[in-house]
Structure formats: C-alpha cells, structure tokens
Amino acid sequence: MRRRILLLLVLLAVAAASVxxxxxxxxxxxxxxxxxxxxxYNQLIPTFQETQGGDGVSFSQSYAASGDQMRxxxxxxxxxxxxxxxxxxxxxxxxxxxxxAKWKRQSYRGMVTNSLVVFVVRDGNPKKIRGxxxxxxxxxxxxxxxxxTSGGARWNVMAAYGAQRKLGKTxxxxxxxxxxxxxxxxxxxxxxxxxxxxxxAGRGDVMLAYENEALFAQSRGQNLPFVIPRSTILIENPxxxxxxxxxxxxxxxxxxxLRTPAAQRAFAEQGxxxxxxxxxxxxxxxxxxxxxxxxxDQLGLGGWARVQKRFFDSRNGVMARxxxxxxxxxx
Amino acid sequence: xxRLVRRLGLRAIAxxxxxxxxxxxxxxxxxxxxxxxxxxxxxxxxxxETVNAFKLTLIITAIAVPLNTxxxxxxxxxxxxxxxxxxxxxxxxxDLPLALSPVVVGLSLFLLYGRDGWxxxxxxxxxxILFSLPAMVIATIFVSLxxxxxxxxxxxxxxxxxxxxxxxxxxxxxxxxxxxxxLPAIRWAVxxxxxxxxxxxxxxxxxxxxxxxxxxxxxxxxxxRVEERYESFDLAGAYAISIVLALIAVLVLxxxxxxxxxxxxx
Amino acid sequence: xxxxxVSARPIGSAKLQSExxxxxxxxxxxxxxxxxxxxxxxxxxxxxxxxGGWEGFWEAVTSPEAVAALKLTLWTSIAVALLNAVLGTxxxxxxxxxxxxxxxxxxxxxxxxxxxxxxxxxxxxxALYGPQSPVGINVAFTTTSIVLAMLFVTLPFVVRTVQPVxxxxxxxxxxxxxxxxxxxxxxxxxxxxxxxxPGILSGVALAFAKAIGEFGSLVIITGNLPxxxxxxxxxxxSRIESGDRAGAAAVAVVLLAISFGLLLSIGAIRHYATRHDx
Numbered sequence: 001m002r003r004r005i006l007l008l009l010v011l012l013a014v015a016a017a018s019v020x021x022x023x024x025x026x027x028x029x030x031x032x033x034x035x036x037x038x039x040x041y042n043q044l045i046p047t048f049q050e051t052q053g054g055d056g057v058s059f060s061q062s063y064a065a066s067g068d069q070m071r072x073x074x075x076x077x078x079x080x081x082x083x084x085x086x087x088x089x090x091x092x093x094x095x096x097x098x099x100x101a102k103w104k105r106q107s108y109r110g111m112v113t114n115s116l117v118v119f120v121v122r123d124g125n126p127k128k129i130r131g132x133x134x135x136x137x138x139x140x141x142x143x144x145x146x147x148x149t150s151g152g153a154r155w156n157v158m159a160a161y162g163a164q165r166k167l168g169k170t171x172x173x174x175x176x177x178x179x180x181x182x183x184x185x186x187x188x189x190x191x192x193x194x195x196x197x198x199x200x201a202g203r204g205d206v207m208l209a210y211e212n213e214a215l216f217a218q219s220r221g222q223n224l225p226f227v228i229p230r231s232t233i234l235i236e237n238p239x240x241x242x243x244x245x246x247x248x249x250x251x252x253x254x255x256x257x258l259r260t261p262a263a264q265r266a267f268a269e270q271g272x273x274x275x276x277x278x279x280x281x282x283x284x285x286x287x288x289x290x291x292x293x294x295x296x297d298q299l300g301l302g303g304w305a306r307v308q309k310r311f312f313d314s315r316n317g318v319m320a321r322x323x324x325x326x327x328x329x330x331x
Numbered sequence: 332x333x334r335l336v337r338r339l340g341l342r343a344i345a346x347x348x349x350x351x352x353x354x355x356x357x358x359x360x361x362x363x364x365x366x367x368x369x370x371x372x373x374x375x376x377x378x379x380e381t382v383n384a385f386k387l388t389l390i391i392t393a394i395a396v397p398l399n400t401x402x403x404x405x406x407x408x409x410x411x412x413x414x415x416x417x418x419x420x421x422x423x424x425x426d427l428p429l430a431l432s433p434v435v436v437g438l439s440l441f442l443l444y445g446r447d448g449w450x451x452x453x454x455x456x457x458x459x460i461l462f463s464l465p466a467m468v469i470a471t472i473f474v475s476l477x478x479x480x481x482x483x484x485x486x487x488x489x490x491x492x493x494x495x496x497x498x499x500x501x502x503x504x505x506x507x508x509x510x511x512x513x514l515p516a517i518r519w520a521v522x523x524x525x526x527x528x529x530x531x532x533x534x535x536x537x538x539x540x541x542x543x544x545x546x547x548x549x550x551x552x553x554x555x556r557v558e559e560r561y562e563s564f565d566l567a568g569a570y571a572i573s574i575v576l577a578l579i580a581v582l583v584l585x586x587x588x589x590x591x592x593x594x595x596x597x
Numbered sequence: 598x599x600x601x602x603v604s605a606r607p608i609g610s611a612k613l614q615s616e617x618x619x620x621x622x623x624x625x626x627x628x629x630x631x632x633x634x635x636x637x638x639x640x641x642x643x644x645x646x647x648x649g650g651w652e653g654f655w656e657a658v659t660s661p662e663a664v665a666a667l668k669l670t671l672w673t674s675i676a677v678a679l680l681n682a683v684l685g686t687x688x689x690x691x692x693x694x695x696x697x698x699x700x701x702x703x704x705x706x707x708x709x710x711x712x713x714x715x716x717x718x719x720x721x722x723x724a725l726y727g728p729q730s731p732v733g734i735n736v737a738f739t740t741t742s743i744v745l746a747m748l749f750v751t752l753p754f755v756v757r758t759v760q761p762v763x764x765x766x767x768x769x770x771x772x773x774x775x776x777x778x779x780x781x782x783x784x785x786x787x788x789x790x791x792x793x794x795p796g797i798l799s800g801v802a803l804a805f806a807k808a809i810g811e812f813g814s815l816v817i818i819t820g821n822l823p824x825x826x827x828x829x830x831x832x833x834x835s836r837i838e839s840g841d842r843a844g845a846a847a848v849a850v851v852l853l854a855i856s857f858g859l860l861l862s863i864g865a866i867r868h869y870a871t872r873h874d875x
Contacts, residue, residue, distance in 0.1 A: 030546075035562050062545045063562075067838045075445035076454055077462045077544045092840070146821055148835040187738060187820035190831060193562060194817050197720065202728030203738065203820070220564035314839050315660065324661060327824025337781065338695060345691040348684045349703065352748050355732070356721040357709060363724075406627045413620045419868070423860035424631050427639070429806035430856035432830035433813065435849045438837060439638035442645050442846075449641060473634055481803055485796035486761045488871055505619065519761040527757055530711035537715065537813050554714040561716055573717045580712035581705050 027057045027247045029254065032073055033083035034066035034152075035193070036213060037113075037237075040270040041083075044263055053253030065191060067151045073098060073242070080245040081254055083112065083237070085152050087296075088304045090238045103240040112258050113212070113272035115235040116290065117159035118226045120199065120207040120214055127205045131229050132163045135206060136180040143204035145195045146188035147312060147319055153192065154312060155235050156208040157319060158296060161311075163231035165299045166292050175318055182326045196224075210235055211287075215271030231292025237272075357577075364570040375568025376575065380548055381556050385575070388553040391464070391539075392532040395471045399528050403479025404521065408513070410480075411487040412495075428476045433537020436473060440466055440542050462544030467552070470538040475531040479524030486520035522587045530580040639853065646850045648843035657836070657844035658851050665824040666832040667848070671855065673740065673828070674808035677747040681804040682797055685755025689793075692756070693763040708753045715750070715813025722746055723818045738820035743828060746815045747808040754807070755800030762796040795867050802863045806856055 033041060041061065048054035062069065062077070066085035073079050074096045082099070084090055090110070093099040104110045121129050127140055135142055145153035160181055164174035187203050189195040192213055199207040200222070214226045239258060241251040257263055264274035268283045280287065297303045302310075311318045364372050375381060406425060410418055431439070443449050444460040453460060460466050494516065498508045514521070536554040543550040551559070553572055560569035646654055657663065692704050710718065724730075726745060727737035736742050766789065774784045812830040819826040829852055836845035 038559075038562070060549065061547045063547075063559075064540075064545050068541065071441070071837070072462065072541075072544055075441045075448070075461060076451070146823070146835065148823075149821070149831065149838050151838060185822075188822055188827075190816050190821055190834065197723065197817055198820065201723050201737070217564060222564055312839065314836070314841060314844070315656070320662075323823045327665070327822060328661060334781070341687055342691050342695055342697065344684070345688040346703075348688060349707075349752075352745075352752055353706065353710065355725050356718070356749065357706060359721045359725050360713070360717060363721075402627065402630050405623055406631075409620075409623050409627050413624060415620065415624050419861055419864045421628060421631065422864045423857055424635055426802050426806045426860050427853065427857060428635055429803060430810045430853055431638075431849065432810040432833065434830065434834045434837060435642065435810070435845075436638070438645075438842065438845065438849075439642050442641035442842075443637060449637075469634070473638065476634060477803060477806075481758055481799045482761055485758060485793075485799050486765055488795050489762050489765050489792055516765075517761075519764050523757045523761055526708055527711060527753060530708040530753075534712040534714055557714045558716060561720075566720070570717060573713050576714070577706075577709045577712045580708055584705050584708065 027250050028060060029057055029080045029247055029250055030060045030062075030078050031081050031083065032062045032069050032077060032079040034069060034085040034237075035063045036085070036216060037083060037270070037272070038063045039216070040267055040272065043266050043270070044258065047262065047266065048254060048257045051257060053250070053257060057250050057254075065150070078244075079242050080247055080251040081239060081241055083239045085237055086155065086304070087236065087238050088308060089151060090240050091304070093240070093242075098242055098244060099240045100243055103238075106240075106255065107259055108275040109236075110238045110240060111236040111275050112239045112255075113237045113267050114275055115210045115212040115237070115271075115273055116228060116293070117155055117232045117235065118209055118211045118214060118228045120196075120209045120224050120226045122205060123223065123225060125225065125227070129206045130227055132160060132177070132231070135160075136177065136184060140184050140206065141186045141204040142181065142184045142206055142208065143187045143189070143195050143199050144185055144208040145192050146190060148314070148323075149188075149190040150192060152210070153208075154307075155210065155233055157311065158301065158307060159208070159233035162233050162294050162299050162301060163229065163292065165301075166231040166294055175322075178318070179322050179325060182322050185326070196222075211273070212271040219271070228288070228290055229292075230290060231294070232290055234293055234295045236275075236295065360570050360573060360577075364567055364574055367567055371565060371567035372571035372574075375556075375560055375565060375571045380551065381553070381572060383548060384551045384553045384556040384572075387464075387467075387551065388533060388576075389579075391468050391471050391552065392529060394468050395475055395532050396525060396528050398472060399476055400479050400521065400525055402476070403481075403483055403524055403528075404514075404517075406480040407483030407487050407517075407520075411484055412492060425477050425480050428473050433474070433541065436470055436538035437541025440470060440538075461542055462546070462550060464550070466542040467539050467550065470542050471532050471535050474535055474538055475528045478527040478531065479521065482520040482524035482527070483517050486517050490516050526580070526584045526587060529583045533576045533580055642846045642853070643850055645843055646846035648846070653843055654847045657841070657847040662823055662827075663829075663832060663848050666827050666829045667852070669740065669743070669827070670809055670829040670852070673743045673747060674805050677744055677751055677808045678801045678805040680744075680748060681751055681755045682801050685752070685800055685804075686759055686793065686797055689756045689759035689763060693760055707756055710749050710752050715811075718749055718814035719746065719817040722749060722814065727818065737818050738822075738826065740819075740826060742818045743815060743826065746818055747811055750811055750814055751804035751807050754803040755797060758800035758803070759793050759796040762793050766792055791870070794870055798863050798867045798870075802860050805859060805863075809852060809856055 031041065045059050049057060066089050069082070070084060070089040070092050073082060073093060082090065082093065090099055090103060094101050094103070119129055129135065129140070134140065144156050147153040147157050157178065161174045161178055164177045187195065187198045189198050192209065195207060196209070196217065209226065211228065214224050217224045239255055241248060241255060245251050259276060261276060261279050264276040264279040268274050268279060268286065273287045274280045274283065296307060301307055314320055410422055440461065441448060444453070444466060445451055446454065494512050495508050498512050534554065539552055540555055540558065543555065545551060545555060553576055557569045557572045560572065692700065722745060723737055725732070726734045726742065728735055736745060770788050771784050774788050810830060815828055816831055821827050821831055829848060833845045833848050836848065
C-alpha cells in the first residue's frame with residue numbers, strides 16, 4: 001500500500017513537472033509581414049503551434065505594405081520575424097542594424113516563397129495579349145502600380161526589362177522597350193491592390209500583377225483571368241529573424257518550419273510557388289515553369305543593390321527618366 | 332412668386348450639389364453593403380477583432396474630442412476676446428494640421444517618437460508611444476484639432492460681447508460670465524464643432540494606420556479593419572464597418588441636437 | 598464696441614492686472630497646447646528637411662516631378678475652396694432658412710464624409726464616377742476626379758461654419774432692410790453677407806488646407822500618373838517609399854509654408870473685413 005502511494009506521488013510529481021515545463025515556455029512571437037500572406041499565415045501558425053518547436057508559442061501578427069512594415073520596424077515596431085515582399089526591404093533592416101547581414105545564408109538564400117509577374121487580362125482576352133510585345137502595341141492600355149510608391153511594382157519593371165534582355169536585346173533596346181511600355185500605361189496606382197481595384201473598375205486592357213495575388217483574388221471570387229508570359233521574372237519573398245528578438249530559438253524554429261514540405265504545401269495551396277523543389281514538383285501543374293524565367297541575379301542585372309541604383313534612383317535612374325519623358329511631354 | 336422661384340432655385344442648387352457629392356456616394360455604400368444580402372455585412376461586424384476595433388476607435392475618440400473641444404473654446408475666446416501679439420500666426424497654426432497628408436503626419440510622429448527620433452529615448456525607459464495607444468491618440472488629436480475653434484470663432488464675432496459686458500457691470504465674475512452667458516451663446520458652434528470633431532476621429536485612417544503598427548487584435552481601429560476587409564476582397568464587409576462608423580456619427584449629431592436648451596425647442 | 602474697453606469703466610488697477618493675467622494664462626495655455634500638438638511635429642519635419650543640406654532641400658523641391666505635383670495640388674485645392682465657398686454657403690442657407698421634407702436627414706448626413714475612411718470614399722467615387730458609372734459620368738483618371746474627391750472630403754466645412762452664424766443671425770435686421778424697400782439681393786449683400794463672411798472664410802481656409810493634404814480618397818480615382826494626375830501628397834509618399842525622408846520632408850515643408858501663407862492671408866482678409874466690429 002505504501003509503495004502504491006509512493007508510486008502515485010512520483011507520477012503526480014512527474015506530471016506536475018511536465019506541466020510546469022510546458023507552461024514556462026509561454027513565448028509570444030511578433031510576426032510583421034507584408035499584406036498578402038495573411039491568409040497563408042493564418043493557416044500556418046496553428047499548424048506550427050502543433051509541432052514541438054511551436055508548442056506554447058503564441059503570435060502577435062501585423063500585416064501591411066512591405067515598405068510600411070519595414071519603416072515601422074526601423075522606427076521601433078517590436079518584431080521577432082519579418083516576412084517582406086522583396087529582399088531590399090530586409091536589406092534596409094540590415095543597414096539599420098536590426099537584421100544580421102548573414103540572413104541570406106539561410107536555406108534557399110533566405111527566401112520562403114516565390115511567384116511570377118503575370119498579365120491579368122479581360123474576360124476572353126479580346127486584345128489577345130500573350131507576350132511582352134503585345135503590351136507596346138498601339139491602343140493597348142496597361143495598368144501597373146507606380147514603381148516609386150510601391151516597392152513590389154519594381155518586380156514588374158524588371159520583368160519587362162529582363163524579358164527583353166532574355167530575348168537577346170541590348171540594354172539600350174530594353175530601355176527603349178520600357179519607354180514604349182510606359183507610354184501605354186494609363187494608371188500607376190500607389191499599390192498592387194489599388195491597381196487591381198482600378199482594373200476591376202474597368203480601366204485598362206491588361207494589368208501587370210503577381211501570380212499569387214491573382215490566384216488569391218480568384219480564390220476570393222474575383223474574375224481575373226491571367227496569362228503567364230514566356231519570359232518573366234521570378235519573384236522571391238524573404239523571411240528573416242531580427243537581431244533584437246528575445247526569442248531567437250523559437251523564431252528560428254518558425255523559419256525552419258516554413259520551409260518544411262508541410263508548410264510549403266500550405267503556401268502552394270494559397271497560390272505561392274514553393275521554394276522547396278520537391279513540393280514544387282508536386283504542384284507543377286498548378287505552377288508551370290516558364291522557359292524564359294529568370295531571377296534578379298541573372299542576365300547581368302546584378303541583383304537588387306545594383307538594380308535599385310541604376311533603375312530606381314529618383315533623379316538619375318532609368319525609370320525616373322522614363323517617367324519624365326512619358327509624363328512631361330503631355331503633362 | 333419671384334421669391335418662391337428664388338427659394339426653389341437655391342434649394343435645387345444645394346440639393347443638386349449634395350446629390351452628386353454626398354448622397355450618391357453614400358447610397359452606393361449602402362447598396363454595396365447589402366448587395367449580397369446581410370450575411371457578409373454581419374460576418375464582418377461580428378468578429379471579435381472588429382468589435383475590439385470599434386472599442387479602440389471609441390476610446391481614442393472619447394479622449395480626443397473633449398481635449399480638442401476645450402482647446403477650441405479656449406482658443407476661440409483668446410483670439411476673439413483678447414488682445415495679444417501674434418494672433419494671426421496662432422490662428423493660422425490652428426488650421427495647419429489639416430494641410431499635412433496622413434503620410435506626413437505619420438512621418439513627423441516617427442521623427443519625434445521613433446527609435447532614432449527626438450524622443451526615442453523614452454522607449455528605452457519602457458514608455459511606449461509609437462505602435463501603441465498614445466501615438467494613435469496624438470495622431471487623432473492632431474488631425475481633428477481645428478474644428479471646434481473654427482466654429483466658435485465666427486460665432487463669437489457674430490454675437491459680440493455686449494451681453495458679457497452687461498454681466499460684468501452687474502457684478503458677475505469671469506467664470507459665471509462664461510458658463511451663463513458665453514457658452515450658451517456659442518452652443519450651436521460648439522455642438523457643430525463637436526460633431527465634426529467626432530466624425531473626423533471616427534473616420535481617421537491614414538495617420539493612425541502608420542503609427543499603430545497594425546497589431547492584430549491590439550492596435551487596430553475600425554478604419555484599419557475596413558482596410559483589412561478591403562485587402563481580403565470583402566468589400567461588403569468593408570462598407571458595413573464604414574456604415575456603422577457613419578451611424579455612430581449621425582447618432583452623435585442626433586444626441587447633441589436633442590439636448591439643446593428648452594427655449595430652442597419651441 | 599471694443600472688447601477690452603477698460604478705460605470706460607472706473608475700475609481699480611487690481612482688476613486690470615487680473616484681466617491681463619487671465620489673458621496671459623488663457624493665451625499661454627492655448628499656445629502651449631498648439632506647440633505640443635502641432636508645433637513639435639512641424640518642427641521635426643522642418644529639421645528633417647534640411648538633413649541633406651540646403652542643396653538637398655533645393656534639389657528635392659525643384660525636381661520636375663515635385664513641381665508638377667505642387668502646381669496640380671495648388672490649383673485644384675484653390676478651385677475646391679472657391680467652389681465650397683459658393684455651394685457651401687448656399688447649402689447652409691437652405692438648411693437654416695428653408696424647410697422641406699427630409700431636411701433633418703440631409704442636415705444629419707452633412708458630416709459623413711468625415712466619418713467615412715478614405716479608402717471607402719475613394720472606392721465609391723470610382724464606382725460612381727468611373728468607367729462603370731451607373732449614371733454615365735466618367736471622370737476618373739482625369740484632373741476633374743481630383744476636384745471631385747477633394748469636394749467630397751471638404752463638403753462639411755463651409756456648410757458647418759456658416760450654419761451657426763446664420764442660426765445666431767438676428768433676422769430683424771433683414772426684415773428692417775426689406776421693410777425699407779431693399780431687394781433680396783441688396784439685403785443679402787449688405788446685411789447678411791457681411792455677417793456670414795467670417796464664417797465663409799473660416800470654412801474656406803479649412804477646405805483649402807484639407808484639400809492640399811488629401812491622400813486616401815484621391816489615390817485610386819486619379820490613376821496617379823506622374824506629372825499628370827499625381828498630387829503632392831502621393832509624390833511625398835513616393836519619396837518616403839524610396840527611402841528619401843529628407844526629400845519627402847522638404848516637399849512637405851514647402852506645401853506647409855504655402856498653406857501657412859494662404860491661411861495667414863485669409864486671416865488678414867477676415868481681420869480687415871470685420872474691422873468695423875472692433
């Protein structure tokens with residue numbers, strides 16, 4: 001009898017200890033992300049919390065435009081994990097001393113999802129828009145966010161420029177293409193979502209958008225047929241842990257989780273191209289690879305650091321010059 | 332006859348103007364909210380995040396409106412009834428907040444309270460301003476500052492100060508004069524000023540969005556929920572939340588015009 | 598009658614001193630509040646705008662895109678202020694003096710442009726007066742759409758600043774004028790207008806300031822084409838997004854300076870127009 005009581009007491013003690021151990025892990029991670037993956041993370045976070053690494057971890061979440069979030073974190077918004085829409089936004093945080101410069105050395109060079117620049121067209125594609133050459137035809141009206149008010153819109157510009165280079169055009173010819181393209185642009189909204197509203201309201205024949213945005217809109221009942229051109233840029237979305245995080249262990253566990261096949265499948269179901277090659281193969285039908293696909297580091301583009309300076313400098317950049325030529329003439 | 336034509340003409344102009352600029356858009360908001368039935372609207376309004384967002388909006392409004400009302404009355408009295416140097420500058424400063432776009436308001440608050448801002452050191456001592464209630468209140472006070480003052484000033488000029496002078500000669504002190512003579516005389520100005528200020532606080536989006544950090548369930552106001560619904564392609568939900576904001580504003584107007592003094596109701 | 602006609606009353610110097618003290622106190626409180634709430638942020642902006650030195654300031658402000666946006670913003674804001682002066686006054690008059698079915702409802706909804714978040718304002722204007730307009734008016738993506746959006750957000754101003762004045766206006770003066778043979782127009786011009794003029798000016802100043810700073814409701818319906826339909830507020834945002842805080846602050850400061858100048862002028866006009874009341 002005494003032995004049984006002893007056994008019971010030991011069991012109780014072990015149980016108490018394990019419960020205590022679990023509850024001392026009450027960690028709250030702050031996720032600061034750009035606006036589109038909200039749905040995706042709403043699904044991923046509960047899944048993460050069921051894994052060992054995510055046990056006892058709660059999340060505070062914030063979603064807004066990538067640039068806005070980057071500036072907020074710089075101004076002191078507490079974050080453990082940032083998930084932004086393009087690498088330069090994370091590099092800004094590196095310059096501010098908030099993210100380790102080695103973030104790109106994570107798996108998949110710091111990226112967690114991919115997408116592509118695509119053409120959203122009208123029902124039935126009456127103007128038969130299939131490739132970049134169709135965009136510069138007379139009478140074709142193009143909608144794209146403004147690359148200076150929307151960091152993400154820079155993907156569109158580089159897709160257009162890079163596609164020309166992929167076709168074998170010279171740098172000058174590719175710039176001439178950009179000029180012709182922007183002469184056909186009828187709306188340069190401040191963000192991708194605003195551009196979508198403009199397009200939905202009836203403006204333009206084609207909109208330059210991101211595949212995951214178009215897929216998300218479709219999943220929400222929006223009628224948005226799109227065409228993927230033969231040559232287009234691979235959009236790569238980064239995640240990183242902050243140097244100032246007080247829960248680096250859990251934050252890194254979350255990042256590792258995001259790259260597991262389960263998480264990558266969840267991303268794929270939400271319209272993002274997985275970085276995990278095996279999962280990407282599983283979804284090959286949903287996400288066909290394009291023969292002319294390229295990244296910001298290929299075709300001699302030189303990566304974002306070089307591209308930002310060359311194309312998007314507000315005074316001397318290629319795009320600044322093109323906007324002047326397009327707008328100043330008629331404005 | 333000519334008088335009737337003139338009256339109808341003015342009425343037509345006013346109503347035509349309002350129809351194009353105000354009634355048309357409002358009707359469309361109503362229509363779009365209930366286009367697909369009451370379901371999407373109700374779904375958007377009943378989530379706990381939205382309820383919390385309304386609470387936060389009301390808290391911020393409840394702080395900003397009284398402060399700006401007191402300021403507005405004091406400012407109006409100072410400018411109209413007192414003599415001092417620099418009146419013109421103070422006067423112009425009162426309207427200046429409106430001239431800043433929300434982006435610039437956000438930027439200026441970052442410059443003041445951000446990590447490397449003028450008062451960034453407050454954060455090191457545990458005083459959280461940005462991305463928390465204080466910054467949201469400051470931003471809201473900023474954008475809604477001028478309205479009570481701007482209403483009170485023309486009315487104070489219009490009514491003149493004979494009654495106040497009379498009260499003084501009869502022996503009333505400053506406080507009595509204010510509460511019994513001045514304040515009742517400017518009641519409509521104060522009422523309309525408070526209504527405008529409240530409506531503005533309810534509908535504030537841009538500046539508060541920037542300084543709030545948009546922490547889900549913590550620093551989201553009703554207008555930020557509108558944005559969230561917009562981003563999720565739930566326009567009916569976005570409009571539903573906006574309609575509730577508009578209704579609150581109308582309720583405030585009804586309440587304030589209903590509590591006017593008895594002699595007015597005759 | 599002057600406001601502080603202390604010489605006409607036989608009071609002791611103690612009362613005079615307490616008048617002066619209370620003036621100092623009330624003015625002091627008002628300016629302290631203004632300094633804390635308005636002065637500090639503006640000072641921070643001015644300071645930031647000089648971050649790139651005077652060359653940086655000058656370059657940011659004289660860049661062709663900045664100048665184009667500024668011109669567009671200014672002329673549309675002035676047009677909107679003037680439109681508000683006329684239409685807002687008429688609306689206030691009709692709301693106070695006229696009576697018709699539904700007037701109370703119309704009066705109640707005047708402030709709603711304030712209570713609606715700017716996204717909703719922009720979207721509805723786009724739906725109503727854009728390519729899919731149910732009433733056949735399509736002005737989206739033109740400069741007219743800028744004026745339209747600005748009119749929407751400034752509608753309550755002149756209406757609400759003139760209404761209280763009209764409500765307090767003693768109608769006996771107008772009746773006296775009419776009984777002396779004045780026409781409606783003469784009565785308006787000489788009796789009513791001078792009294793509501795300060796209210797109109799107040800509302801115009803507010804409308805102008807608001808129109809200059811408007812962002813959210815403009816941003817979708819205008820199409821935001823640089824040099825053509827891009828207003829200063831969006832241009833400033835593009836500078837911030839490009840990491841150029843100093844340039845953004847510089848353009849904002851110029852816009853502020855112009856607004857300040859115009860507000861001072863409007864205040865001076867009001868001062869001059871009401872000189873007989875002092």
